[in-house]
Amino acid sequence: MNTIAEHIADFLKKYPPFDNLSFQELSEIATSIRVVNLEKHKTLFQINDVLHDSFYVVASGVINLSIIADAEETLLNKCVAGDIFGLRPFFAKNNYMMTAKAREESIIYAIPIATFRPFVANNSEVLDFLLHSFATNTSNPNDMENIGGKLISDNVYYSNQQSEMQYFQLLSYNISPLKVAITSMVQEVAQQMTDSMTNGAIVSKDNYPIGIITNTDMCSKIATGRFPITTTIDRIMSSPVVTVVENISLAEAQLLMLKNNVTHLCVTKDGSDKSDIKGIISEHDLIVAQANNxxxxxxxxxxxxxxxxxxxxxxxxxxxxxxxxxxxxxxxxxxxxxxxxxxxxxxxxxxxxxxxxxxxxxxxxxxxxxxxxxxxxxxxxxxxxxxxxxxxxxxxxxxxxxxxxxxxxxxxxxxxxxxxxxxxxxxxxxxxxxxxxxxxxxxxxxxxxxxxxxxxxxxxxxxxxxxxxxxxxxxxxxxxxxxxxxVKNNALFFDFLGNDALRKNAPLSFFKKFIVEEVGTNKDKFDIKTRALMPLIDGARLFSLSYNLRGVNNTFMRFKQLAIIDPRNAEIYLNCSEAFLTLSKIRTLEGLKNDNSGQFVNLQELSKVDKENLKNALAPMRELEELIKNKFQLTQFS
Structure with a gap:
């Protein structure tokens, strides 16, 4: 092995995710790495450039990554020795969405994706590192201190929260895919694909997937003359099929395609190839989904x-x-x-x-x-x-x-x-x-x-x-x-606010029955906002003000912070934070179902499990009420 490749392998071994690979594997990768010298202010790639066949690691110097937003160039990140960038070709087919420019004279290692892909597919730690970084767009996920060896996603939009959405953003895909029998002739299938304007078909038996045929197969195996057009489809199909569950996310789909080096995934009822076909996901579907990010x-x-x-x-x-x-x-x-x-x-x-x-x-x-x-x-x-x-x-x-x-x-x-x-x-x-x-x-x-x-x-x-x-x-x-x-020493204010929080109507009767509306358009419905969510919101605000908790307005986060500030009552706060999430989810589902604010829940339409969850979420309120009375010495409603 030549000394340059050895030197590169030594360097990479110090940084994630390469530290998960053996020296032998790194040496193999290093022999195909190109060394790129970039002069100061020289651009490696810019927004809308066609994707390169490699991704990059900084060997020395500094590379600035920037995007153009609202006609202004915004610096996203500085990459120093050991940092990975330019990963976009791994995950997407559209052009670069950022610019990489040398801030000073720099040396970059270009790692060909074709060489690196098999090592990703065979090593779950490397895949997890890429998956986590791509999905959350954080710096090095193993090393939140950012000591070096960060992985900079090329899937940048605005903030971490938005790009983590990719990890759970669902895909729209073809739910009535073209299905063909294993005995079909290639010529027939090609005609069917043309007629239905699709670039992929599932080969099925008893509605279970046994293979996939794509335009690529037609080009590489039929157009080149390797197989005659009269051959049966089983001779050229890709098998076994990579199958996924119905509610797969954008990031998960991208990574499965990457891991298995395929351009289509088959959606089945339970995610295995022993269950009914529900659809087909193509690379094009992923690009469309990114537009809804x-x-x-x-x-x-x-x-x-x-x-x-x-x-x-x-x-x-x-x-x-x-x-x-x-x-x-x-x-x-x-x-x-x-x-x-x-x-x-x-x-x-x-x-x-x-x-x-x-x-x-x-x-x-x-x-x-x-x-x-x-x-x-x-x-x-x-x-x-x-x-x-x-x-x-x-x-x-x-x-x-x-x-x-x-x-x-x-x-x-x-x-x-x-x-x-x-x-x-x-x-x-x-x-x-x-x-x-x-x-x-x-x-x-x-x-x-x-x-x-x-x-x-x-x-x-x-x-x-x-x-x-x-x-x-x-x-x-x-x-x-x-x-x-x-708020300092303001007993009068807390007395007022505390009594206001306690005055909200109880959600359950003495006999643990839901107290529902007695008259009006919402008769017999449960007011989840006033009777369940507001007491928690008011309690979280009251304690946050009294403990001088600044800059945290969200009820869930307020309870989480209170558990740290006041550890003796941590259990009550944490129970309240979970209850708040459960109640918010029930209200949101109700609102989405009825296209309204979800304030009034029709208990008759709740499943037994949901009713039980609702009742359990109301339990921490009694403890919170006692805590308010004790801390602010409130004995009666004033």
């Missing part, structure tokens, strides 16, 4: 020009949520993705309003409050928002406020067209009560927190759950500072 949705939102555009994207999100729940993806993961997309829609609605009205006369922040402020808005519920503009001189105040009220009205009207109904309580930035200067908001929060109950019809605890959707981060921070300065 959340990152792509966010890109489309940024380019949207009308409420109609935004509505069609929001409809696709609903579809994504439904499929993800069907695939048993954790509801907290789905909430993360949904909240990013909801937030992007709100932000674009504000931008479209500004494009109509002209530039704002002062700096401002648009905050989502309530469920979207907590990143919990999976369904199309009503909109809640506030607008805070910076302080201006008295003579300008009126004109400035007029502009922002117009902005509020326009934006909430756009959001209503997208499908978010107006808030029935008027908690929106279009309401002059909730669109005002930072000084006015400071007074508002001071009043609420220091003299609670005096204007109790005005205070709503949702004003303590917010997330900036557009504007100045510093304004949001200013509001956060006012809140946390006011």
């Amino acid at each position: 959340p990152g792509v949705l966010i890109k489309e939102i940024k380019r949207s020009q009308s409420p109609k555009d935004l509505k069609s994207i929001r409809d696709r999100l609903t579809n994504l949520i439904q499929k993800s729940i069907h695939k048993n993806v954790s509801i907290s993961n789905i909430s993360n993705i949904a909240s990013e997309i909801n937030l992007a829609i709100i932000k674009r609605s504000v931008e479209l309003s500004i494009l109509d009205l002209g530039s704002p006369p002062a700096r401002f922040a648009w905050l989502s409050i309530g469920s979207q402020g907590r990143k919990e808005q999976l369904l199309l519920t009503d909109q809640d928002s506030i607008l805070i503009f910076e302080d201006v001189t008295a003579d300008k105040y009126r004109d400035v406020k007029d502009y922002f009220l117009k902005l509020g009205k326009r934006t909430t009207a756009i959001l209503e067209k997208v499908g978010y109904e107006f808030c029935p309580n008027g908690h929106m930035a279009s309401n002059m009560l909730w669109c005002k200067s930072l000084t006015d908001w400071t007074k508002q929060y001071n009043n609420w927190m220091n003299t609670p109950g005096e204007n109790s019809n005005e205070i709503s605890s949702i004003f303590f759950d917010f997330e900036i959707a557009f504007g100045e981060q510093k304004i949001e921070e200013a509001i956060e500072n006012i809140i946390f300065n006011n």
